[in-house]
Structures are given as C-alpha cells and as structure tokens.
Amino acid sequence: xxxxxxxxxxxxxxxxxxxxxxxxxxxxxxxxxxxxxxxxxxxxxxxxxxxxxxxxxxxxxxxxxxxxxxxxxxxxxxxxxxxxxxxxxxxxxxxxxxxxxxxxxxxxxxxxxxxxxxxxxxxxxxxxxxxxxxxxxxxxxxxxxxxxxxxxxxxxxxxxxxxxxxxxxxxxxxxxxxxxxxxxxxxxxxxxxx
Numbered sequence: 303x304x305x306x307x308x309x310x311x312x313x314x315x316x317x318x319x320x321x322x323x324x325x326x327x328x329x330x331x332x333x334x335x336x337x338x339x340x341x342x343x344x345x346x347x348x349x350x351x352x353x354x355x356x357x358x359x360x361x362x363x364x365x366x367x368x369x370x371x372x373x374x375x376x377x378x379x380x381x382x383x384x385x386x387x388x389x390x391x392x393x394x395x396x397x398x399x400x401x402x403x404x405x406x407x408x409x410x411x412x413x414x415x416x417x418x419x420x421x422x423x424x425x426x427x428x429x430x431x432x433x434x435x436x437x438x439x440x441x442x443x444x445x446x447x448x449x450x451x452x453x454x455x456x457x458x459x460x461x462x463x464x465x466x467x468x469x470x471x472x473x474x475x476x477x478x479x480x481x482x483x484x485x486x487x488x489x490x491x492x493x494x495x496x
Contacts, residue, residue, distance in 0.1 A: 306354045310344040310364045310371075321388065330387050334364065334373050336394035342366060352387055359403045359435045362392065374401060374432060395432035402429050402466060405436055407457075407473060411444030418479040419443060426454060426473070427466040436460045441474060448478040 313320070313331065321331050329345040330352075344366060354360050360375040373392035380387055395401060404425040413419060426439055439457055455469035 306350075306360065307363045307365065308346055308350055308354060310346050310366045312367060313343050313345050316343070325386070325388070330390060332390040332392055334366075334371055334392045334394055337396075339394065342371070346390065348387070351390065355387065355390065357437055358406055359437075361395075361433065361435065364392070372397065372432070374403075374435075397433050399432045400429050400464075401432045401435075402427065403435055404428075406438045408438045408440050409443050409474065410440050411442050411446075413443055413476060414445050414447040416479055417447050417476055419446075420475045420477070422472045422475060423454070423467070426457065428459065428463045429466055430460070430463040434460070434462060436463065443474060443476070446476050448476055450476045 310332070311329075313324075324331055324345050325348070328348040330348050332344050332346050332351075333341050334344060335341040344364070346364075354362060355375050355378050362373050362375065364371045364373055371392075372395050374395050375390060376393045377391040378387055379389040393401070405428050407421070407424055407426055409419070409421060428436070428439075430436065436459075439459065441452055441457065443452070451472060452474040453469065454465060454467045454471040454473055457465070457473065459465060
C-alpha cells in the first residue's frame with residue numbers, strides 16, 4: 303500500500319457553521335488522534351482527500367504546518383444524499399506499528415456449473431503493519447462445487463498479517479443452484495404486484 307501525501311491546515315474553529323464554510327471553500331474538516339496525544343483538528347483539500355479515501359484503510363502522510371504525520375483513515379462521514387465527505391477521522395500510526403483493520407474479501411474465479419455461492423463475510427479483521435496493509439483478501443472459488451465451504455482459517459493472508467476473526471467463521475458457502483420455473487416465478491411475483 304502506498305502512502306498519499308496531503309497538505310493539512312490546523313483549524314481553531316468548530317461546529318456546523320465552520321464545517322459548512324469549510325466545505326464551501328473545498329476543504330474537509332478532520333481530526334488526527336492516537337498514541338495518547340492531544341487530538342489535532344485540521345482541514346484537508348476536498349478533491350485530493352476524496353481520491354485518497356476511496357480505498358479502504360488509506361494511509362496518508364499529512365503535512366501539518368511543516369510537521370509530518372503518518373495517519374490511517376479510520377472513519378469517513380458522508381452526506382447520505384450527496385455522498386460528499388463531511389468529516390474524516392484519522393489515527394496516528396508509526397512505521398512498523400501493528401494496527402487492527404477490516405479488509406474487504408473479494409471472490410475470484412468461476413464455480414463449477416450448476417452451483418451458487420453465498421458470501422457470509424465481506425470483510426475480515428486482521429492485524430497488520432500500518433505501512434503494509436493489504437487492500438483486499440482474494441478467495442479463489444474456481445471450480446468449487448456444492449457442499450464446499452471456505453472458512454476464515456482457509457484464507458491466504460499477506461506476509462506479516464495475523465487473523466483476528468474466529469478461525470471457524472464461514473466466509474463462503476457453496477450450494478447447488480436452484481432453478482425456478484417460469485410458472486413459479488410468475489406466481490410468486492403476482493401477489494407482490496397486488
């Protein structure tokens with residue numbers, strides 16, 4: 303995972319009025335916290351921040367008044383309608399430090415014909431080095447057939463990562479695909495339409 307550099311400005315104003323004015327000026331309010339230090343309230347450039355936080359667990363190098371801070375994006379609050387970023391919470395990290403993160407689980411490959419899958423876990427909790435966080439965990443389902451299961455203990459983790467989730471947690475369940483006849487589909491759709 304590569305670090306992204308952003309210039310940040312310390313802010314002394316707080317509240318909804320300030321946040322609204324900051325967003326109108328293409329800035330996003332944020333806070334850096336962690337390691338027992340006092341929180342640092344900052345603003346970040348909206349466009350660069352929006353691009354940087356598209357990936358889960360983004361690692362940022364922030365230039366705050368000439369001082370560099372390495373931080374991990376912990377929470378992003380978005381407007382529910384416009385989907386613009388309203389606030390970002392950042393956790394201070396140190397190179398070499400281990401952090402707990404939720405990593406997305408992506409399925410790759412095609413099942414054997416006539417089978418279907420149910421993905422029980424879409425993210426998995428890991429402990430990994432802050433500067434070497436995986437962007438995702440890939441699970442190969444190529445050629446798998448009904449009755450096969452993939453548990454958290456079956457996942458191939460990146461070097462240096464430790465599984466924090468229950469090893470027996472079901473990630474993917476594979477079953478036979480059920481075919482619904484046209485008559486059954488129309489019968490089940492008819493009451494819903496009424």
